[in-house]
Amino acid sequence: xxxxxxxxxxxxxxxxxxxxxxxxxxxxxxxxxxxxxxxxxxxxxxxxxxxxxxxxxxxxxxxxxxxxxxxxxxxxxxxxxxxxxxxxxxxxxxxxxxxxxxxxxxxxxxxxxxxxxxxxxxxxxxxxxxxxxxxxxxxxxxxxxxxxxxxxxxxxxxxxxxxxxxxxxxxxxxxxxxxxxxxxxxxxxxxxxxxxxxxxxxxxxxxxxxxxxxxxxxxxxxxxxxxxxxxxxxxxxxxxxxxxxxxxxxxxxxxxxxxxxxxxxxxxxxxxxxxxxxxxxxxxxxxxxxxxxxxxxxxxxxxxxxxxxxxxxxxxxxxxxx
Numbered sequence: 001x002x003x004x005x006x007x008x009x010x011x012x013x014x015x016x017x018x019x020x021x022x023x024x025x026x027x028x029x030x031x032x033x034x035x036x037x038x039x040x041x042x043x044x045x046x047x048x049x050x051x052x053x054x055x056x057x058x059x060x061x062x063x064x065x066x067x068x069x070x071x072x073x074x075x076x077x078x079x080x081x082x083x084x085x086x087x088x089x090x091x092x093x094x095x096x097x098x099x100x101x102x103x104x105x106x107x108x109x110x111x112x113x114x115x116x117x118x119x120x121x122x123x124x125x126x127x128x129x130x131x132x133x134x135x136x137x138x139x140x141x142x143x144x145x146x147x148x149x150x151x152x153x154x155x156x157x158x159x160x161x162x163x164x165x166x167x168x169x170x171x172x173x174x175x176x177x178x179x180x181x182x183x184x185x186x187x188x189x190x191x192x193x194x195x196x197x198x199x200x201x202x203x204x205x206x207x208x209x210x211x212x213x214x215x216x217x218x219x220x221x222x223x224x225x226x227x228x229x230x231x232x233x234x235x236x237x238x239x240x241x242x243x244x245x246x247x248x249x250x251x252x253x254x255x256x257x258x259x260x261x262x263x264x265x266x267x268x269x270x271x272x273x274x275x276x277x278x279x280x281x282x283x284x285x286x287x288x289x290x291x292x293x294x295x296x297x298x299x300x301x302x303x304x305x306x307x308x309x310x311x312x313x314x315x316x317x318x319x320x321x322x
Contacts, residue, residue: 045094051131061288068299113139127286184209227274254293
């Protein structure tokens with residue numbers, strides 16, 4: 001077989017050639033490669049949980065998501081796309097981390113993610129805890145400048161410090177604003193519902209420029225109204241971060257800081273599918289901690305979220321803005 005033939009085959013998942021439960025686990029059975037030639041989307045792991053504040057274990061998130069993604073099929077009927085036909089998608093493997101050192105990990109993640117952005121492709125990270133978003137946003141902003149952030153999350157992640165430390169999953173969005181990585185006035189947090197340590201936490205976060213839609217507001221207003229607000233608010237380049245604890249722990253128990261009273265899996269799909277016109281430049285799905293999962297339902301949901309993001313990109317390729 002020629003190199004050309006290999007290239008044509010290399011970025012397609014295995015379908016019907018082997019059972020889905022067989023073979024090495026890559027995301028959606030896509031090929032694992034570090035070659036970026038001809039690649040549109042690179043899915044990769046950021047297996048670090050040294051920034052978590054409650055239950056550890058998100059370092060095993062990428063591994064669990066890959067395993068659960070074996071169930072995924074190639075056609076998304078809701079968007080009428082076969083994303084792996086329209087886009088060249090790979091599993092890039094896991095980026096390098098230092099389990100005992102968050103700042104060294106940040107340096108490594110920023111550098112390796114920067115390679116993906118420099119090659120003009122779309123990176124999707126599998127966390128890891130939410131602290132990994134900071135180096136990923138640094139790499140994104142180095143390519144695109146300050147971006148809009150669309151954050152699906154139960155938590156604001158805008159504390160000044162935690163146990164006297166500036167870098168962890170509770171401070172990552174505050175640091176991103178301070179470093180000029182995101183434009184807070186064109187960014188939005190959806191699904192906030194966690195109890196707060198201080199009465200002014202939400203107002204303080206709004207004071208940073210961020211728009212907040214609490215879970216109660218999301219349910220009261222409805223998904224179409226909230227997705228319309230997101231599309232009106234954001235700028236021309238958007239980074240989407242999806243913390244799995246956005247979802248109610250009845251549907252996603254496998255996470256480090258679960259918060260009751262959240263949306264279910266159906267609402268997640270409706271929200272993402274309502275954002276077909278979102279001008280995405282990067283994304284992550286974080287905080288999957290498989291040690292607390294039940295029957296892989298959290299990892300399975302995370303895998304589907306990633307597939308929906310890739311499907312949005314495929315839909316946008318078929319429907320370019322006029």
